[in-house]
Amino acid sequence: MAARLGRVHSSIENGNLLSAVPRAIDGRQHVSFDRLFHPRGVAIIGASSDLTRIGGHPIKAMQNAGYKGGIFLVNPKYQEMHGLKCYPDAQSIGQQCDLAIIAVPAPAVANAIRDCGRAGISHAVVLTAGFRETGAEGRQLEAELKRAVRESGVRMVGPNCQGMLSLEARVWAAFGSVADETDFRPGNVSCAFQSGGFGYAIVNLAEAQGLGFRYCVSSGNETDIDTPELLAAFLDDVGTTAIFTYLEGTPNARRLLDVGRKSLETGKPVMIWKAATTDAGIKAAASHTANMTGSYDLYRAALRQSGLIEVDDVEPIVDIAKLFAQGRSPNGNSVGVLSISGGSGIVYADAAVRGGMTLPPFSEQTLVALRKIVPSFGSPENPADVTASFFNDMSLFTSALEIVLADPRLDQLSILLASISGSSAQRAAEAIAAVANRTDKPLHVAWSGRHAKSPEAIKAFSAAGVPFITTPVRLARAAAVLARFAADRRRLLPRRAPQVRLPADLELPAAAASLSETESKAVLRAFDVPIAREVLLSLGADATAAAAGLRPPFAVKIVSRDIPHKTEAGGVKLGVAKEGLGAAVRSVIDSALKAKPGAKIDGVLVAEMAQGIEVLIGVINDESFGPTIALALGGVLTEVLHDVTYRIAPFDLDTAREMIAELRGARLFDGYRGKPAADKEALAQT
């Protein structure tokens, strides 16, 4: 088994593997955010007489939005402003109030939170900036604020945020340009973002493209309520059907795995826009909210592993949310396409296949039926081009739709309408709407006609719940996400990460920064990971005698915790023959001592060089994610091409197999794929 796997390199980076307390667990979990999003009264602490100031915006916004509960202004300097009574503090309100919007200067925020606690206000949104994002003094204020939150029991959004919206409840607890946009239509998309200005720009643009929102939360510094907790709350909310987040990073990134599982369980997509994915972005994020941005490689691994959907601009968010709003799930990766222009079908096919979908040939029955009606300058094959001539006889168009919908090979159906408008658009939309109700397959439209010129078409599509997306490429990409999410549900939901128990006889130095090779191997052995046979020579031992039981050629390596990079130190000789062993042992010791004078040498390892493919398995204890496994092929593939794949540990055998398949060099495993997976599985530890 070891021989087939090839050599297993082990590396344990970034701290002691076993001291890794998963920080994921210490965050408070939301019990219910019902009072946050549906407060029976709203206090505005730091209310301003000037409506253009940060303490004035929410007053105007709450009034304009038509909030039905009580609005209680808190400002000790006034008796009344903007036609509302003013209270000296929250405790004086004396009426039912569940949410405080706090806009007092930073040094006063902690006291305002304590005031809320005493007043029985369970939630607060802190708009004020000037905390950890501004330096040492701000960090101190933030620590004090954190204490106030813990001690008062008040759950807090912010500080340094632009506020939150709860559209149905008409709560506009926000400042800035969004405070002026109280005509957003309510809908079923909820979102959280770590940049208020940018997040609300996304919301604004998505709303203009047809999305309706339910809850929008600018989470700011996340001193209390953070992104994973908000996402979990959205998933629990029955009124939410799709979720997105703009995320720079979170110290509790491992909780995203739970969010992903819940997303798959509930069937609600969670789209994650991971920002700060390049050095330039990370640098910018550091001076923005001082969020810990983490490794993009690991975030991508975590998303892939848990069914979360990565997005990178506003358009995909809009398109994916629209397709999911239809509430239909495809049974497989195939898609059938009917277009009225050949080019649309081609670019759709290109994008669909890149997204992981297939365009299978239509069934013979479908083809025979389509051939009878599609003109000779069109094409009856998937993607079919029925040509715009069909608009001369809409019964042909309806027939084509019915024929393709009946094809059992197809899991979804895309109809590409180019930019028709007016009565053509209306008749096409009505024909599509009519058949849409006779199937439970996802059925969607690419259409770039001008809405203003085709109000009847919009009406027909909307009434039938048929999503329409601007371009064939965007539709194909979104349909591919729909297919992938459905596949992830089938594939990932049955999986359970194995329970990990620490072998009783494993002893390791408690606080070592890195383990020596023998120590690493001891860990691996404790978890039954096969490794090449070997002997550890103490200094001065007779190498040839000690290695008599091993089969040459040998790998000869220095063993010293002081020398983590053995190769660079000249501490490794590979392919050593029996007769050269003694010289090789002396050479690695000499080189090692030369490279690091005074290093404590534990000995020299002589190991059989296993046949097969060299595989590198690294165990990383990541700041954000905790224990994580990296898999790479050894040699040139790792060094030159960075052919590496990651998964957050622990995980199961299927996940390990997927890691292997993902390597660009996976073809090297030809013939004995699966075996290495078994070994990696043993490594899937915490």
Next chain:
Amino acid sequence: MAARLGRVHSSIENGNLLSAVPRAIDGRQHVSFDRLFHPRGVAIIGASSDLTRIGGHPIKAMQNAGYKGGIFLVNPKYQEMHGLKCYPDAQSIGQQCDLAIIAVPAPAVANAIRDCGRAGISHAVVLTAGFRETGAEGRQLEAELKRAVRESGVRMVGPNCQGMLSLEARVWAAFGSVADETDFRPGNVSCAFQSGGFGYAIVNLAEAQGLGFRYCVSSGNETDIDTPELLAAFLDDVGTTAIFTYLEGTPNARRLLDVGRKSLETGKPVMIWKAATTDAGIKAAASHTANMTGSYDLYRAALRQSGLIEVDDVEPIVDIAKLFAQGRSPNGNSVGVLSISGGSGIVYADAAVRGGMTLPPFSEQTLVALRKIVPSFGSPENPADVTASFFNDMSLFTSALEIVLADPRLDQLSILLASISGSSAQRAAEAIAAVANRTDKPLHVAWSGRHAKSPEAIKAFSAAGVPFITTPVRLARAAAVLARFAADRRRLLPRRAPQVRLPADLELPAAAASLSETESKAVLRAFDVPIAREVLLSLGADATAAAAGLRPPFAVKIVSRDIPHKTEAGGVKLGVAKEGLGAAVRSVIDSALKAKPGAKIDGVLVAEMAQGIEVLIGVINDESFGPTIALALGGVLTEVLHDVTYRIAPFDLDTAREMIAELRGARLFDGYRGKPAADKEALAQT
């Protein structure tokens, strides 16, 4: 030199290298399409009394568009229709007429073209379908049409196309939904597309997003005028400043290289949407216009090599055209960013860096000045977050703009305005417009505010020619294209492909499908490409004696034109020692004859095995592009990872160096990069 390069494998695929007559040359080049786009009169041949039919659409469209010249209907059955005189044929018109729109049935089209020729009508747009896209009969009709075109001298767009627009001249020579869209605003973007329905959907959508068009041509089957010729004409047109094309493929793809050079020379960007880039797309294209789609790898190589810009959806076309419309060119790859929301700056930075730009630190002077005005919860570093608080004092915003514009390190400036609207948007736009005229650096805005709510902002931006793009990500991607195009101009314009002359003493079989190894090497030797030292043994010769002058280890290879895949046939032994040579020679002969009984064996090649990196250089005579060079690293990198790069030959030394750098395994060349380039240069032959 050979030793440093490593072994050179040569493969000559797909026909005899030297019989490759570049088909690029035989196409007719446009002299002037002035009469096509600005006709002094338009005939509609096959004019229909029914305005809803294909022969009726252009009548309605030309009238609605407000064309000022004469509209001459041709239909022998009528004296008059739609208030216009009807002629029995084109010759009877007897007035100045430069363009015929032809909508008669397919079998009558060739005669209609000849009629135009006799009538002195120099150009025709054939809307009729039913040619090569419909099968054997259609192919015959198309051949006849081609003859009619050649013999009449009429230059023709189509057939099987949706027609063309010339917006300034109000020529709407088209049918379908675009015939109803006669209110498109004129502008400076010209385009050609091989799918009419889809092409006009792109135009429609791009127009709705703010682009103005000049010429739009649906090129259909391209039986006469084809895409490269149209692109060249657009580049020559002074009224065109940006160009795009939807391209499935062209048999004269090599002409795209000339289009690219002209694009760089004129500074007008040519965006190419190459469709049919996957197997599914290629299959769909085959049944669409039956275009030869060609290899996507080679198209990408040709675009990269010549400064053409690849796009893959409508949004990039819109964004890139908008940025180029400003008429400014950056001097380098750096960009400075001012945002009012931290998140915008982060996602901008991520996308910019991915696109090849840099966000350098601001100069010390810039930083000092910004620090004085940016609040503590913002950031004065690139990408700077000046925060929305600046809108309380617009002089701060103007100061920040001026400070950053003065920084000599920055080649472009992006300003990210999130979704502000109303008076904030107006004041910001006016401040930006004011500084825009004081610099010649590209200066652009990301802004997702609602246009309807901010007409004054739109007016201010438009008056100052400041482009604004919907999201920071889209802006960053487009700005990166602007930078890359400018870099391509600096980098590619000085290059000249070497003149290639055939060595006089080179003799090759005239019609061989593939060359044997010795023949291939003879070609290489004729072009001074160093290859490993070798001897060719005839059958039965004494191997050891013959190879006495060579240094072991040896590569032993069968030489036979009947066995192109030597390794698979067991015809290759590598690393052969002096004493094993005889056995190896016998073994490769036995294996070869076993693999292909009756193969004609020319002999066995015994070559020194060179040290160094194994490099595979393939010469491909491509259907679309003609002679093309493929470069790959040998061994596992080629076989497993398809680590290959292409360039259309001939090309110069710098281009060859770029090929090497593009390989994912390029790092293997550490230390002696450059040398291999010299050798590849010698291979750059036609």
